[in-house]
Amino acid sequence: EDYEIDENGYVAYCPCMGRFGNQADHFLGALSFSHALNRTLILPPWVEYRKGESKSIQIPFTKYFRVDSLEEFTKVIPMEDFMEHLSDKVWPAGRRVSFCYSERKKLDGTSSGSCNAKDGNPFFSFWDGFGIDFDKSEFFGPLLTYDVIHRGMDAIWNEKYSSKKWPVLAFTGAPAAFPVQAENVHLHKYLKWSNEIEEKVKKFIINLLPKGAFIGIHLRNGIDWIRACDHIKDVKQLFASAQCLGYSNEKGSLSMDICLPSQEQVIRKIKRIVKKFKETHKNNEIKSIFVASDNNHMIEYLNEHLRRMKIKAFRLPENNPHVDLAILGRANFFIGNCVSSFSAFVKRERDSRGFLSEFFGYPNE
Ligand code: GFB
DSSP: OOOOOOTTOEEEEOOOSSSHHHHHHHHHHHHHHHHHHTOEEEEOOEEEOOTTOSSOEEEOHHHHBOSHHHHTTSOEEEHHHIIIIIHHHHSOTTOOEEEESSOOOOTTSOOOSSOOTTSSTTHHHHHHTTTOOOSEEEEOTTTOOSOTTTSOHHHHHHHHSOTTTOSEEEESSOSSOSSOOGGGGGGGGGOOBOHHHHHHHHHHHHHHSOSSEEEEEEEOOSHHHHHHHGGGGTOSOOTTTHHHHOTTSTTOOOOHHHHSOOHHHHHHHHHHHHHHHHHHOTTOOEEEEEEEESSOOOHHHHHHHHGGGTOEEEOOSSOOHHHHHHHHHHSSEEEEOTTOHHHHHHHHHHHHHTOOEEETTBSOO
16 A cells, blocks of 8 residues: 655644543544644544553554545544554654643653653553654643634644644644534544444344344443532533533533433433334334443343333443444434433434434433
């Protein structure tokens, strides 16, 4: 394969904040940013954390997503390909600058005088996995920000950092906002699951789910989540909550029903959706519930309460967040957790296909 150099330069970054849902929000912003600057986005591997391991691991972008669909929107290249085929020419060792808004302190709190891009986890593993060391730091703040949408920053970036002199803008974190800006949500349509994920989804739906329509639900209820929901009394928005409350709370306010619905609320919502679905889809009744969860799938509870409706609950036999997401994306109806960025991924994918979704506790009936 021929690897042509993009004379307009590249954008690289470490998805160093949060887990998959957070990284996906950031990815859409980074996509919009690099597009606005007319640079090629270097597709970073996804950063994952395994229980009991102190260092993150990096999963190639292409394991989960296709490259060709992203190319319909803008110029992209997987980081592995860039490093193997282009970095020596475009971004040789000795000339690698890391970009950050302002100084990043050392882990012990003392001044580093630099972006300190490789200090800590996942920072070190991410760059070091590609043998990348930084020779210099560049602070772009407070003059520049990532906001190319509201503040026309793209022109200022290109003026200040020409691609000739700065072929790669390598950011210590994503050049993007969290949660994803409203204007970038639609970019999700260019994110398509890889064949590997699609195959697993098809197998599960065909072999393990009963024939007929199914509701997908996301139950976010692990201990980290229970603790996070404690904060709802102190804030107007939490994580992805703008997806149902609106970015300025114009559609509602946070509540425990939204962040951490009780079992009773979960079952009530499901029953309501089943009935509603029946009225609008006469020949395609809900036959099962697919449950994705980080902790408690409530399978027995659901089965007990849905028995009279002849509906059964199912889950993946193994923990596989991406297959969970992709199945939720395909369900005939989705009920998500409005605060969770994991649910937000599903909601955006479904919106881009015109599929129906609601959230636990929202709308409040
Ligand atoms: O994706 P994520 O940023 O979403 O992080 P939230 C949650 C992680 O938990 C996922 C696992 O990446 C998965 O690894 N997880 C959550 C799940 N739900 C499921 C599920 O249904 N199935 C499977 N298999 N795994 C927030 C973070 O998580 O949690 C914040 O955004 C913070 O940074 C907070 O840490 C406490 O937005 O839900």
